[in-house]
Amino acid sequence: MAKRAKKTANPRKAPEQDRSRATVEAIVEAAAHILVKHGYDAFTTNRVAERAGVSIGSLYQYFPNKDALLSELMRRHLVDIEQTVEAMAARALSAPLADVIRAGIQQNVQSHLIDPELHRVLSEEVPRLGAFDWKVAFIARMETRVRSILEARRNEIVVGDIDLAVYIITRTVEAVVHNAVTRQPKAIASGALADE
Amino acid sequence: MAKRAKKTANPRKAPEQDRSRATVEAIVEAAAHILVKHGYDAFTTNRVAERAGVSIGSLYQYFPNKDALLSELMRRHLVDIEQTVEAMAARALSAPLADVIRAGIQQNVQSHLIDPELHRVLSEEVPRLGAFDWKVAFIARMETRVRSILEARRNEIVVGDIDLAVYIITRTVEAVVHNAVTRQPKAIASGALADE
DNA sequence: AAGTAATCTGAGTTATTGCTCGTATTATAT
DNA sequence: ATATAATACGAGCAATAACTCAGATTACTT
Numbered sequence: 345m346a347k348r349a350k351k352t353a354n355p356r357k358a359p360e361q362d363r364s365r366a367t368v369e370a371i372v373e374a375a376a377h378i379l380v381k382h383g384y385d386a387f388t389t390n391r392v393a394e395r396a397g398v399s400i401g402s403l404y405q406y407f408p409n410k411d412a413l414l415s416e417l418m419r420r421h422l423v424d425i426e427q428t429v430e431a432m433a434a435r436a437l438s439a440p441l442a443d444v445i446r447a448g449i450q451q452n453v454q455s456h457l458i459d460p461e462l463h464r465v466l467s468e469e470v471p472r473l474g475a476f477d478w479k480v481a482f483i484a485r486m487e488t489r490v491r492s493i494l495e496a497r498r499n500e501i502v503v504g505d506i507d508l509a510v511y512i513i514t515r516t517v518e519a520v521v522h523n524a525v526t527r528q529p530k531a532i533a534s535g536a537l538a539d540e
Numbered sequence: 541m542a543k544r545a546k547k548t549a550n551p552r553k554a555p556e557q558d559r560s561r562a563t564v565e566a567i568v569e570a571a572a573h574i575l576v577k578h579g580y581d582a583f584t585t586n587r588v589a590e591r592a593g594v595s596i597g598s599l600y601q602y603f604p605n606k607d608a609l610l611s612e613l614m615r616r617h618l619v620d621i622e623q624t625v626e627a628m629a630a631r632a633l634s635a636p637l638a639d640v641i642r643a644g645i646q647q648n649v650q651s652h653l654i655d656p657e658l659h660r661v662l663s664e665e666v667p668r669l670g671a672f673d674w675k676v677a678f679i680a681r682m683e684t685r686v687r688s689i690l691e692a693r694r695n696e697i698v699v700g701d702i703d704l705a706v707y708i709i710t711r712t713v714e715a716v717v718h719n720a721v722t723r724q725p726k727a728i729a730s731g732a733l734a735d736e
Numbered sequence: 737a738a739g740t741a742a743t744c745t746g747a748g749t750t751a752t753t754g755c756t757c758g759t760a761t762t763a764t765a766t
Numbered sequence: 767a768t769a770t771a772a773t774a775c776g777a778g779c780a781a782t783a784a785c786t787c788a789g790a791t792t793a794c795t796t
Contacts, residue, residue, distance in 0.1 A: 360772070360773095361762095361763070361764090361772065361773075363762080363763080363772085363773065363774090364772075364773060364774090367773080367774080383668070384667055384668075385667070385668070388752085388753060388754080389753075389754060389755075390753070390754080390755095391753095398774075398775085399774060399775040399776055400754090400755080400775085400776070401755095401756085401757085401773095401774065401775055401776065402773075402774055402775070403755095404754090404755060404756080405773075405774080409754075409755080410753095410754065410755090469667050469668065470667075471580055471581070471665055471666075471667055472579070472580075472581070472665065515715055516712050516715065518715075519711055519712065519714075519715030553742085553743090555742095555743090556742070556743095557742065557743075557792095557793070557794085559742085559743070559744090559792080559793080560742075560743060560744090563743080563744085584782085584783055584784080585783075585784060585785080586783065586784080586785095587783095594744075594745090595744060595745045595746055596745085596746070596784090596785080597743095597744065597745055597746065597785095597786080597787085598743075598744055598745075599785095600784090600785060600786080601743075601744080605784075605785080606783095606784065606785090
């Protein structure tokens with residue numbers, strides 16, 4: 345690092361014309377590309393700007409600092425994931441329990457397949473990642489969802505502590521699928537499902 | 541970062557006198573302290589040296605670069621963990637399966653309790669952490685252990701793919717316990733065990 | 737006591753990188 | 767056309783941090 349990044353990011357101008365919107369897109373795409381292909385170490389604002397084909401000044405016109413760019417990247421990724429979650433959650437509410445579980449896992453797999461490499465870098469290489477608001481809120485929403493499913497079917501299952509169960513289920517599925525997808529680009533669907 | 545860290549670390553002088561051994565200890569302790577109390581961002585070689593009460597020059601006399609210090613920190617931590625594993629593995633071989641599982645989890649909990657904060661920082665904040673040899677070898681050894689237990693009791697369990705089972709079990713237990721210990725300093729022993 | 741090796745010191749070098757700011761260019765409004 | 771706002775540019779500032787090196791201390795030998 346050089347100058348310490350400001351904690352509070354005074355918001356920057358939002359793009360109004362098509363030209364600037366294109367600039368922002370180029371920056372975001374370049375950022376993702378560099379993170380995925382070259383890792384967090386290579387993720388410098390100057391390099392992102394260069395790859396995006398815009399000047400460093402333009403980058404800072406729309407992102408107050410480096411973290412803001414990272415945050416936007418994560419925000420977009422989580423939005424993508426949440427959409428697939430929504431799509432599957434609707435269907436899964438009335439089905440038999442076993443199917444719900446299967447669907448949940450399947451959904452998680454899908455999420456990770458959206459952009460496995462970006463997902464990996466975001467979760468493993470980026471330091472202090474937990475600090476972003478987006479992620480905290482996202483996890484909370486996911487846990488709420490799992491809990492509501494559990495509570496709706498309380499009679500079908502045997503659990504003492506619902507909070508703990510939610511916690512374990514969330515982490516377990518996430519961790520296993522995350523590891524599977526990021527490390528083994530095979531044996532996704534059938535194997536994992538069956539064993540669970 | 542400033543100057544790029546050298547990839548190949550030409551080894552430095554090993555301490556021969558008590559004085560220098562004490563210096564090395566002080567450096568390692570200071571490094572752990574800073575990582576735990578102030579996070580990876582604050583983990584600079586200059587700061588470690590200062591906290592250790594030695595000059596920056598002394599640090600570089602025993603650690604060729606920053607990564608070497610980090611690596612040593614991890615090596616020591618893994619050695620600690622492996623010792624508790626050894627201790628429990630012996631006892632668990634002949635017991636009934638349920639007890640073995642319980643013991644395995646218990647052991648994992650113990651490992652994380654050795655130095656939970658250091659463990660957390662090491663696994664979550666330090667970038668490019670998977671690159672260290674020590675960790676790779678460690679994971680391999682752990683998986684071998686789990687596999688041998690599974691194979692020895694093949695008749696008692698129902699699994700299709702042993703490799704996959706080993707993989708899932710390892711990751712699941714690790715992930716859940718890791719999350720539990722680092723995030724919730726309560727409800728360790730009983731709850732987690734029972735639900736599993 | 738003198739010589740040699742081990743250890744320690746810390747100011748300075750060097751490279752990196754986040755970010756600013758004055759200026760130039762392009763689009764929109766009048 | 768002219769004015770005004772939006773957008774783009776990029777050289778360079780300022781801070782930071784890994785790491786070096788020449789010389790000072792301290793400890794072992796003989």
